[in-house]
Amino acid sequence: MKTIIAAYSRVLKGTDSSFLSALQDLPSAPWPALRSKMEKHLRVISVLQWVFTFMSMGIACTVLLVYMFCTDLWVIxxxxxxxxxxDWNTPKQGGRRSSWVRNWMVWTYFRDYFPIRLIKTHDLLPSRNYIFGYHPHGIFSFGAFCNFGTEATxxxxxxxxxxxxLATLAGNFRMPxxxxxxxxxxxxxxxRNSIDYLLSQNGTGNAVVIVVGGAAxxxxxxxxxxxxxxxxxxxxVRLAIQKGSDLVPVYSFGENNVYKQIIFEEGTWWRLVQKRLQKILGFAPCVFHGCGLFSSNTWGMVPYNKPITTIVGEPITVPxxxxxxQDMVDLYHAMYIRSLGNLFDKYKTRFGLKESDILHIQ
Incomplete structure (x- = not known):
């Protein structure tokens, strides 16, 4: 409103011949800057929402359910x-996918925070089923979730x-x-039950995404x-052969860059504790940090906004x-490793790596 009044005053004073030209000559209105700032905050909130949801929603809902049994809400x-x-077996039978949830606007803000991109290199036939091998795991597998758990990309x-x-820990599906x-x-x-169902009893055109490296x-x-x-x-690989599903290597450049982690050497006491807890809990208790909520110079749970680019490679046809x-499994496993290495080498210099960088297979 102040901008419009100022423009109208300039016309009355004779300094501008028209109202439109007066508007154009005035400094830019403040709302574009405010909108940009608001979008920045929404991106941070969307990412934090996922981090804290993944870390605590299951436990919080379990505790709440137990508590409700001790109150007047026990009937609920x-x-x-x-x-x-x-409904216990539903996760093993294809789940309950919602296109509405997958297309929530919050996932667009989530995508734009880093940002995350999905690059297709080859067509996939709807008449086939696929197993995508996703690499690397990262701390939270942001690229895997955004690309395959939502429609943001x-x-x-x-x-x-x-x-x-997207396949994740079975224990998550025991939490209310x-x-x-x-x-x-x-x-x-x-x-096994869930993946068997998707690849053999759910028709064709299914792609099960497995973060192969897992917690380790x-x-x-x-x-x-x-x-x-x-x-x-x-x-x-054995499962892909048994189901006749094609193998597709997937590599996310930048997945490891969004958090800094203290990596303990093999044989140290801390490393042994991590591995023991990994076997008990099913996930690895990493010691990591991102940046603070209000400053990138402080430590916190907010991931660094480093770009993540996910490349979906060429499918390997599997009988x-x-x-x-075992020889057949070893053959296709070697083919998969070679294909993943070629994918990494082909795109590494495009996404900030040097020609001399190599992919270490452990």
Whole structure:
């Protein structure tokens, strides 16, 4: 309003011939800057929402449910528990995907914070099923979640007819409410029953996304490290052969750069504690930090806004053999490693790495 009044005053004084030209000559209105600042805050909030949801929503909802049994709301808790028992096997049977949740605006802000990009290199046939091997794990696998658990980067438009299902710890689906939140994003348990269902009883056009390195790999994630845990991970290859599903290597440049982690050397007491807790809990207790909420110069839980670019590589055609030999598994595992290495080498210089950088397979 002040801008309009000022422009009108200039016209009355004769300094401008028209109202429009007076508006153009005045300094820019403040709302573009305010809008930009607001979007920046929304991006930070959207990322923090996911971090704290992933870390605490399941535990918080479990505690709340137990507490409700001790209050006058016990009837609601009992009804939900009955529903939970009835619905227990749904995560193993394709889940309960919601296009509405996958297209929430919050995921767009989440994507733009880093930002995260998805690059397609080859077409995928809807008449086939696929196992995507995602690398590296990072701390929270932001790239995997954004690209395959939401539509923020346009997966369905880039790969028409293909339905991604990101596989994560089966324990997450034992927690009330949190399990439903994950299923709405098309996320499934990383266990044999769930993956079997998607690749053999759910038609074609399914892509199960497995973060192959898992918790063990997260212990070695830090900026500047190009290492994946893959040398002895052959279960996903055997499964692909048994189901006749093509293998697709996926590499995310920048996934390791969004948090700084203290990496303890093998054989140290802290490393032994991490590995023991990993076996008990199913995930690795990493010692990491990002930046503060109000300053990038302080430590906090906010990840650094470093770009993450996810490259979906060329599919490796796999035959269907119900009882594959170990030699066959080793053959396709070697093909997969070679394909992943070629993918890394082809794109590394485009995303900030040097020609001399190599991908370490552990």
């Amino acid at each position: 808790a009992a009804l939900y528990t009955a529903w939970l028992i009835f 346009g997966f369905s438009k880039k790969f028409p007819g293909i339905k991604p299902s 409410v949190f399990r439903d939140y994950l299923m709405f994003g098309g996320i499934c348990p990383v266990n 790999e997260s212990l070695n994630c830090a900026p500047g490290i190009n290492s994946v845990t893959l040398k002895n991970r052959k279960g996903f 269907k053999v119900e009882q594959p030999t």
